[in-house]
Amino acid sequence: MDTVAILGAGLIGGSFALALRKAGYQGRILGVGSAETLDRAQALGVIDEPAPLERAAAEADLLYLAWPIRRIVDTLPALEAWVRPDALVTDAGSTKSAILRAAPALTRCQFLGGHPLAGSEHRGVRHADAELFRGRTYVLTPETPADLETPRARQFRDWLDRIGAVQLVLTAEQHDRVVAYTSHLPQLASTALAALLETRQELPLQVSGPALRDTTRLALSPYEVWGDILATNAEAIEEALAAYLEALDQMRRDLRSDQMTGRFEAGARFARRLRGAG
Amino acid sequence: MDTVAILGAGLIGGSFALALRKAGYQGRILGVGSAETLDRAQALGVIDEPAPLERAAAEADLLYLAWPIRRIVDTLPALEAWVRPDALVTDAGSTKSAILRAAPALTRCQFLGGHPLAGSEHRGVRHADAELFRGRTYVLTPETPADLETPRARQFRDWLDRIGAVQLVLTAEQHDRVVAYTSHLPQLASTALAALLETRQELPLQVSGPALRDTTRLALSPYEVWGDILATNAEAIEEALAAYLEALDQMRRDLRSDQMTGRFEAGARFARRLRGAG
Numbered sequence: 032m033d034t035v036a037i038l039g040a041g042l043i044g045g046s047f048a049l050a051l052r053k054a055g056y057q058g059r060i061l062g063v064g065s066a067e068t069l070d071r072a073q074a075l076g077v078i079d080e081p082a083p084l085e086r087a088a089a090e091a092d093l094l095y096l097a098w099p100i101r102r103i104v105d106t107l108p109a110l111e112a113w114v115r116p117d118a119l120v121t122d123a124g125s126t127k128s129a130i131l132r133a134a135p136a137l138t139r140c141q142f143l144g145g146h147p148l149a150g151s152e153h154r155g156v157r158h159a160d161a162e163l164f165r166g167r168t169y170v171l172t173p174e175t176p177a178d179l180e181t182p183r184a185r186q187f188r189d190w191l192d193r194i195g196a197v198q199l200v201l202t203a204e205q206h207d208r209v210v211a212y213t214s215h216l217p218q219l220a221s222t223a224l225a226a227l228l229e230t231r232q233e234l235p236l237q238v239s240g241p242a243l244r245d246t247t248r249l250a251l252s253p254y255e256v257w258g259d260i261l262a263t264n265a266e267a268i269e270e271a272l273a274a275y276l277e278a279l280d281q282m283r284r285d286l287r288s289d290q291m292t293g294r295f296e297a298g299a300r301f302a303r304r305l306r307g308a309g
Numbered sequence: 310m311d312t313v314a315i316l317g318a319g320l321i322g323g324s325f326a327l328a329l330r331k332a333g334y335q336g337r338i339l340g341v342g343s344a345e346t347l348d349r350a351q352a353l354g355v356i357d358e359p360a361p362l363e364r365a366a367a368e369a370d371l372l373y374l375a376w377p378i379r380r381i382v383d384t385l386p387a388l389e390a391w392v393r394p395d396a397l398v399t400d401a402g403s404t405k406s407a408i409l410r411a412a413p414a415l416t417r418c419q420f421l422g423g424h425p426l427a428g429s430e431h432r433g434v435r436h437a438d439a440e441l442f443r444g445r446t447y448v449l450t451p452e453t454p455a456d457l458e459t460p461r462a463r464q465f466r467d468w469l470d471r472i473g474a475v476q477l478v479l480t481a482e483q484h485d486r487v488v489a490y491t492s493h494l495p496q497l498a499s500t501a502l503a504a505l506l507e508t509r510q511e512l513p514l515q516v517s518g519p520a521l522r523d524t525t526r527l528a529l530s531p532y533e534v535w536g537d538i539l540a541t542n543a544e545a546i547e548e549a550l551a552a553y554l555e556a557l558d559q560m561r562r563d564l565r566s567d568q569m570t571g572r573f574e575a576g577a578r579f580a581r582r583l584r585g586a587g
Contacts, residue, residue: 042345044357052333082446137518148515148517148518150518150519150520156351167518170516197515199513199515199516200511201516206460208512209512209513211518212505212506212509213514213517213518213520216502217521217523218500219557219560220468220524220557221524222573223556223557223572223576224495224498224556224576225575225576225577225579226575226579227490227553227556228490228491228581229576229578229582230575234490235350235477235479235487236491236582236583237426237475237477238426238446238448238484238491239426239491239583240426240427240428240491241428242428242496242527243491243495244494245495245523245524245526245527246499246524246527247495247576247583248523248580250576250577250579251399251577251580251581252577254569254570254573257569257573258569258570261569262565264562265565272557272564273561274505275505275557276554276557277499277504278504279498279553279554279557280554283547283551286543286546286547287539287543288314291532291535291536292532292536293505294501295500295504295528295531295532295535297332297454297503297507298499298501298502298504298507298525298528299503299529299531300507301504301522302525302528302529303529304507304514305517305522305525
């Protein structure tokens with residue numbers, strides 16, 4: 032692997048570049064994106080040089096798409112004209128079905144979808160971190176199991192091992208249903224809570240503690256990030272939201288009953304299990 | 310103030326004792342509660358000596374009730390037989406209306422309700438911290454404004470100033486409506502989310518990030534703490550839950566529309582305002 036192109040050198044793309052370098056990658060790292068982002072990425076030593084999409088696509092052995100979902104979907108067909116047949120194109124988009132549906136437009140080289148579960152409340156290349164992926168799940172969504180075993184895919188997966196990511200293979204549909212519950216529902220629960228409280232301006236906010244800060248932290252995430260996610264995973268999110276609405280409504284009805292004990296026990300059991308202690 | 314009695318030397322009661330001491334209080338601190346808790350509190354230097362309720366009530370200038378709500382409600386009438394007429398009885402219960410309704414049974418000395426917004430995910434006297442109240446809101450819920458100006462109340466409020474607490478005067482009803490939104494609703498939102506996910510055992514939990522950890526942290530809180538809160542503030546919580554259900558249902562209906570932009574903006578505005586930056 033002599034040349035890697037990072038398309039979207041923000042938190043994820045920039046961290047992938049830094050992680051590769053730290054893991055011993057000696058080749059070139061090209062950056063594709065806005066002049067402003069690329070200047071910053073180059074100044075931080077995240078990329079070696081900026082390049083237009085055409086040149087990056089023509090020269091790279093590995094193309095790492097770390098743009099928002101819609102832009103990844105739009106870019107995949109555009110790559111067709113330039114990519115090398117032995118290149119691997121991969122992405123880090125937060126939903127996978129829409130991207131996998133767009134991928135067949137790329138016929139001249141292999142595509143392998145991915146999603147590193149390595150978010151952060153911070154965005155932008157200045158928060159890029161060579162250790163961002165260490166110990167974190169990195170979902171791969173091949174169309175067929177054989178997609179994982181091609182030479183290019185094996186090489187990419189070796190680098191994932193070296194940067195400390197923990198690979199998990201799922202179908203795009205499995206992935207999207209899971210994240211609807213584990214990522215998109217928590218986001219909407221937080222945004223809905225914060226947006227509701229924003230309509231209750233009469234409540235003195237100093238009468239609150241760490242609980243409210245915790246549960247509204249996600250609400251700081253901008254729609255800019257979430258618009259694409261909601262649009263490309265609406266069905267699974269609707270299912271998760273409907274289940275959450277049912278759980279809350281049941282709670283409202285049981286508020287004065289001893290059914291609440293069981294809810295608290297189940298919730299605490301889950302929270303402990305998530306923390307690897309149950 | 311020569312003698313303070315802490316009834317319930319856990320996180321809050323223990324922290325109040327440590328904070329008093331650090332702020333220069335030179336008198337005795339008695340502890341009332343289970344032998345186990347009091348042994349630990351004494352070993353940690355939180356209380357000077359354990360005492361039975363009767364003796365503590367008979368000797369204390371200030372009785373600080375830091376027990377769960379129901380136990381505070383049950384204890385107030387019991388104090389009547391022993392308290393000194395010039396004593397002040399105060400409490401740190403998380404809901405105030407039920408306690409204020411019980412308070413008239415105590416006629417022989419003054420009662421002043423309070424609620425320090427100084428929770429922590431930790432419980433128990435071993436987490437007691439002399440700085441727990443510093444910079445945090447301490448709600449006082451007098452029955453009449455004059456209750457704040459008696460010599461005993463002024464002296465207690467001077468100590469609140471010295472331990473760094475920020476006093477806020479509300480009626481019990483105002484207090485309970487606010488915390489229904491700022492504390493009880495976030496708790497139930499977190500517990501409902503975690504309890505729902507506990508029913509989805511098929512979801513691989515490694516496909517999750519910090520978002521899910523944040524939003525399910527409150528779900529670790531035991532029902533032991535929350536049972537009394539829900540039982541004594543059910544009406545206000547039902548209102549808050551109904552409003553949250555409506556907000557989430559609206560979100561579900563608008564998921565594919567551009568209405569979502571406004572929800573995210575409102576949520577982010579609230580989250581920033583809560584953090585003092587909006």
